[in-house]
Amino acid sequence: MSVRKRVLPGFAPTLGFTLFYLSLLVLIPLAAVFIKSAGHGFDAFWAAATSPRVLASYRLSFGASLLAAGINLVFGLMLAWCLVRYDFPGRKLVDALIDLPFALPTAVAGIALTALYAPNGWVGSLFEPYGIKIAFTPLGVLLALIFIGLPFIVRTVQPVLEDMETELEEAAASLGAHRWTTFRFVVLPTLLPALLTGFALAFARAVGEYGSVIFIAGNIPLVSEITPLMIISKLEQYDYVGATAIAVVMLVFSFVLLLAINLLQAWSSKRGAR
């Protein structure tokens, strides 16, 4: 970086305010969680963070989130492809509504999904005769996480797909490549960083998600309790040690994933620059 004289004013006050506001609202409260947890000692932390009910909640939260992100990876790519490559009536409307899960309050999504997939709901009643229960089971959790994660994949893949020059595909076609071969070896590698970033973003969001899941989950201990709910239920029992321990586990996971997402984004922007 070349050293140059600061010409523009306002550096000290804006950076000062930024650091002050950031520390006050984000960094100090986050640090409080770790310090609080450390104050109770490692044994208390470990006992609370690995009790059977909490372990079951990790399995559900992480498992369902991974699966939901995986399903969204396939259908999100498909939707992004349709939106960029094809013309169909209502395309602009579909494009605008993709962001609905970002804009719709999670509690609203939660009760709407529950109403749909409950045994007497529009969709739930179709599966009821076959003995398949969706709401109030882990399957319901999965559906809610699919809803919440879809825009992450579409919105990270879509711009890359739009910016992709057609020359590469033309070159592949002129060399006699089949369309599928072109997609598999030319298009997909270009989209890979964006797909992985979208996957990681959807996964991270799903693990922490509360509002849209809590109504449809049914919250049966050891079966359909998600990790954020365990924090709430510990808090309701005034078990601050337990709540804090689970929060620490979730925070460490979020930070690791955030790091991974940053590395992925650096990778994809380097690719784009080439």
Place this chain on the structure above:
Amino acid sequence: MSTALSIARTRPDYQANPATREAPWVRRLLLTLGLSFFAVFLLLPLVAVFTEALRKGWEVYLASLADEETLSAIKLTLLAALIAVPLNLVFGVSAAWAIAKHDFRGKQLLITFIDLPFSVSPVVAGLMYVLLFGAQGWLGPWLQEHDLKIVFAVPGIVLATVFVTFPFVARELIPLMQAQGRDEEEAATVLGAGGWQTFRRVTLPNIKWGLLYGVILCNARAMGEFGAVSVVSGHVRGLTNTLPLQVEILYNEYQFAAAFAVASVLALLALVTLVLKQIVEWQAARSAR
């Protein structure tokens, strides 16, 4: 979140080009699968909200909205957004000015820190403030002595709302202002404009659409936040209930029509948000041309 304001370009006609075109059956299959997925997972829940809300007719619908507790929830939701959005707006502009218009060490780290609230579970966010300001918390005894209440009261709700909407404006403005560079501002300064004048006359017109975009997203999240607010609210009826919390209470009391009526107001808000977002995108594309 991946909702950066993007400027639409003209689309190449992919289907006229044999190299970028799929067989018609592939196209039909992809469209059918993709749009069915969209309809089932996104459209259906939206339709369900309004159908369930109006199931018992307009009279019940309007009566549920005119309920006193619902009205006080609307007031609190508006109050929280009215405080959180301007605060994060000022922060966002200030952070973007420092980051985009100046060089300093640790810039990338600062940007990552600003993004942190997006990767923290809302429930954990609520818990943080309980640990700090609750009766068992660090500042709890001091607050009690001075008869101040933050958690399980309105200030806690505002704090939680500020936290979850923290990065929206900043992360919209930082890349935008970085891309625009510093030449225009430097020219203005060299010609004798003051800092504030430079910002208002030069920077602001360049970033206004991005700014508006960030504010719209920030506001939608502020009014719709559930998890974080739920932890710090204590669910005191008519006092610390926001609209999303009111939806939960009504739903858990099996007042489904009323719950969906309140939910439909929030769903309308979401639709208005999407429309405004679209308008801003069009305006930004037009002024970029």
